[in-house]
Amino acid sequence: EATQALIDLTVQPRVAPPNYNLTERERIILKLMVQGLTNQEIADQIFVSRATVKVHVSTILSKLGVQNRVEAVRLAIQQSLVN
DSSP states (O other): OOOOOOOOOOOOOOOOOOOTTOOHHHHHHHHHHHTTOOHHHHHHHHTSOHHHHHHHHHHHHHHHTOSSHHHHHHHHHHTTOOO
């Protein structure tokens, strides 16, 4: 006696991940954080001071609701916040 497996072919709408109101610059910095760059390396990449990067990183952490860079990177990867 053969049994048939029911396959759900319902297409689920793809839900965009939250953007956490990150600016384009913050997204760039977050992407560089995901790549493991330090504040100084990020500053060198985007031609700003290390202090400016530090302010952006603090803002990113606040917007994401995380305590540190590791949590920010994990969330960015999990939520596909960077490509």
